[in-house]
Structure formats: structure tokens, C-alpha cells
Amino acid sequence: MEDLKLHGSIFSPFTWRVIWALKLKGLNFEFIQEDMTNKSDLLLKYNPVYKKIPVLVHGGKPIVESSIILEYIEETWPQNPLLPVDPYEKAVARFWSKFADDKILTLYYGFFMKVGEEQEKAVQEGLEILRNLEEHGLGDKKFFGGETIGLADVGLGWIAYWLNVLEEIVGIKLLEESKFPRLFEWTNNFKEISIIKENLPDRDEMMAFLKSRYDGLRVFFSHVG
Numbered sequence: 667m668e669d670l671k672l673h674g675s676i677f678s679p680f681t682w683r684v685i686w687a688l689k690l691k692g693l694n695f696e697f698i699q700e701d702m703t704n705k706s707d708l709l710l711k712y713n714p715v716y717k718k719i720p721v722l723v724h725g726g727k728p729i730v731e732s733s734i735i736l737e738y739i740e741e742t743w744p745q746n747p748l749l750p751v752d753p754y755e756k757a758v759a760r761f762w763s764k765f766a767d768d769k770i771l772t773l774y775y776g777f778f779m780k781v782g783e784e785q786e787k788a789v790q791e792g793l794e795i796l797r798n799l800e801e802h803g804l805g806d807k808k809f810f811g812g813e814t815i816g817l818a819d820v821g822l823g824w825i826a827y828w829l830n831v832l833e834e835i836v837g838i839k840l841l842e843e844s845k846f847p848r849l850f851e852w853t854n855n856f857k858e859i860s861i862i863k864e865n866l867p868d869r870d871e872m873m874a875f876l877k878s879r880y881d882g883l884r885v886f887f888s889h890v891g
């Protein structure tokens with residue numbers, strides 16, 4: 667058996683990317699839940715530069731940054747490939763995977779963590795991100811990876827799950843089926859994959875965690891605003 671440990675948090679979309687990739691590869695690993703308010707010595711040792719999760723530790727060696735971890739997993743365990751063989755298709759898959767990386771914070775934190783005009787601006791930016799994914803990323807494909815789930819799907823997978831929880835808390839809907847029918851369908855296709863379905867965070871737990879963060883932020887804004 668592989669000596670694999672994943673330091674992460676069940677509340678972190680970056681962590682879930684890695685969990686999904688490991689599970690899709692059929693790998694067993696030990697999961698170590700990190701407390702971001704009290705980072706462990708091991709986390710600081712493994713990721714001294716960014717001090718962030720996730721960290722995958724393979725045979726005692728740490729790999730950090732979720733997108734790099736995904737590439738490492740793909741290269742190390744080629745079964746159930748997440749990337750196509752063709753160099754051009756691979757480049758396209760990596761483009762959307764990078765897009766997922768570049769835009770995650772804009773989409774996630776923008777409308778969740780901002781208020782007033784800044785939030786309105788963030789909503790517009792968020793819609794533009796979804797539009798790009800719908801029109802240029804997915805097109806007529808079932809998954810970003812084509813007929814089967816791939817690297818970009820795993821990178822973007824949080825949208826299929828988190829976004830809806832965030833929307834419910836904030837009371838703003840971004841991913842409307844009428845506006846983004848293909849992307850909406852993709853969220854269902856993603857969650858229908860049995861390995862993904864069996865490995866989703868508990869919605870109530872997520873809701874409680876994110877709601878407490880959101881309420882804390884509203885209190886903060888009411889003091890500074």
C-alpha cells in the first residue's frame with residue numbers, strides 16, 4: 667500500500683480537489699484534518715512557504731499547491747487518466763484547470779465576503795466567469811474533459827457543490843439554470859459520478875461552518891462600515 671497522507675480541511679475546496687483525484691485513481695490515503703486557526707507543526711514544516719493546506723505527503727515527501735498536487739497524482743498514478751494523451755487536448759485541459767485556479771478566489775470570496783458596491787461588482791465578475799465556463803469551456807461537452815471527468819472538472823468541482831451553499835447563505839443566485847443550462851447540467855453530471863457522490867462533504871456541516879464565517883463577516887463590516 668502507498669504511504670500517502672493528506673493534510674487538509676473538509677471545509678476547503680482546494681482539499682476536496684485532491685480528495686477527488688486520489689479517489690478517482692483508487693488510492694487509499696490517511697486524511698489529517700488541519701485547524702486553520704491553529705496550524706500544526708507538521709503543516710508548517712511541510713509547507714513553510716505558504717503555510718496552507720492541502721499538503722500531500724507521499725513516502726514522507728510533501729507536495730504543496732493543489733494544482734501541482736493534481737499533476738503529481740496524474741504523473742505518479744496513470745490509471746484512470748485525468749489528462750488526455752494528445753498534447754493539444756492536454757494543453758486545453760490545463761488551460762481550464764489554470765482558469766479554475768485563477769478564478770476560484772474571485773468567484774468564491776467576491777460575492778461571499780464583500781458588501782455593497784464591491785459585492786455588486788463581484789457578482790458581475792462571477793457571472794462573467796460562469797459565462798466563460800459555459801460558452802468556451804464546456805461547449806457541448808458533458809465534462810470539461812470531454813465524455814469523462816478530467817483535471818479541469820476536478821479543479822472546478824467545488825462549483826458543483828459549494829457555490830449553491832454560498833448562494834443560499836448570501837441570498838444571491840449566480841448559477842441559474844436558465845442562464846447557464848450547460849454548466850448547471852455539468853454540476854449534476856459531476857455529482858452523479860459514483861466516486862464523487864460518495865465523497866462529498868456533509869452539506870449541513872458545510873452550511874454551519876460557512877454561515878458562521880459569513881455572520882462573523884457581517885458583524886465585522888457593520889463595525890467598519
Ligand SMILES: N[C@@H](CCC(=O)N[C@@H](CS)C(=O)NCC(=O)O)C(=O)O
Nearest residue numbers: 678679680702718719720731732733
Ligand atoms: N493556491 C493554494 C490555495 C490553498 C488555500 O488557500 N488554502 C486555504 C484553505 S482553503 C488555507 O490553507 N488557508 C490558510 C491561510 O491562508 O493561512 C492551493 O491551490 O493549494
